[in-house]
Amino acid sequence: MSEDEKYDKNKEALEFSNGNEPLVAFSDLSGIQSKLTQYIFDSCSKDSNGISEKLTIKELSEASDTSAPSVKKSILRLRDKNVLFKGEYKDGRGGWTQYVVNRTIFEEMKGDSETVDAETTKDEKIKEETVDAEVENAEKESKKDAVEESLDETIDKDEPVEAKTIETNEKKSHKSSKHHDDEHHDHSFPAWVTFGKTEDPVEGFVRIFIWLVFWTLLEVAAILREFEFWTTMLILFGIAAIKCWFIGSYFMHMAWDPPLVNRTAAVPAFFLAVLFLAIGLTQPGAVDDLKTICGF
Incomplete structure (x- = not known):
């Protein structure tokens, strides 16, 4: 062809x-x-x-x-x-x-082909503009955050040291007070003390009072029984120590207080011993007989 x-x-x-x-x-x-x-x-x-x-x-x-x-x-x-x-x-x-x-x-x-191409180009342009806008917004946010951080650092530097110290101490004090309140409100009693577990603080204190009445009755019975002197002293001082423990631990809340508070109890105990000896030794014949010191 x-x-x-x-x-x-x-x-x-x-x-x-x-x-x-x-x-x-x-x-x-x-x-x-x-x-x-x-x-x-x-x-x-x-x-x-x-x-x-x-x-x-x-x-x-x-x-x-x-x-x-x-x-x-x-x-x-x-x-x-x-x-x-x-x-x-x-x-x-x-x-x-x-x-x-x-x-x-x-x-x-x-x-039709040109229309499709135009629409495709338009969509691509819109996507590019959207991406550019997002990038621009991200840059603006980044700059804004940087300015805020710089401003915060400047404020922190200008703030007096005393103000920072006071603020820190207030936070610590508040935290310590909150912790102490939590401990103070924990009024739980041992099961053997309250004849079984109880969640009611009032009921717990009533049962402690019953214990104190019981030990007081034993003291009275020991005196009425007229044991020998040393036996009576052992019973009375032993019961007194038990009652002191009940009163101090629960009625004075020492069982729920921090350890430092319990250690301060040694101070009045020391002065109590001094007072006891001072009064006892001033009794007539106290230097000759221990019974006189104890009031017998």
Whole structure:
């Protein structure tokens, strides 16, 4: 086939594409016909004259994802609808064909393609602007945080040391007071003291009072029984120590106070011992008899 014949066939196809109105619009096509038209349009767009590349049935079959017979049938229908026009071709093994898309269809598809490209470009531009705005906002927030941190550091430096010390001491005092209050409100009693576990503080104190009455009755009984002197002293001082422990531990809250408070109890105990000896030694005959010191 000569170059003139090739040119004539392609030229003839171009003339047909310009002089014949399509029977359908591209938007009306669907399925295989739509895929084939789109593929051939993309090929024609690469040529300045609008002529496709040399396309084989196998290539069109792969592009439309269908069989060769279906491709041939669809191409014939598209030609009948004046959508495609056949240009140069080669029959037999290794055959191929060049196509021309109807000018009206071509312009329609070109407009759709430009619209899609414009929308894509617009979306990309919007995304870029959004990203830029987010980056700008992030930078502003970062600068704002840096300024606030710098301002806080300046205020901390300008604040007098005495003010910081007072504030720290107040926090420590508040924390210590809160801890002390928590300990002070923990009025729990041993089960053996209250004849069983009790959650009511009033009931616990009443049972402690019962214990004190019991030990007082024992003291009175020891005196009335008239034991020997040393036996009576042992009983009375022993019961006195027990009663002192009950009163100090619970009625004076020493069982729930911090250890330092309990240690201060040694001070009045010391003065009590001094007072006891002072009074006892001033009794007539106290230096001669221990009974006189004890008041017997």
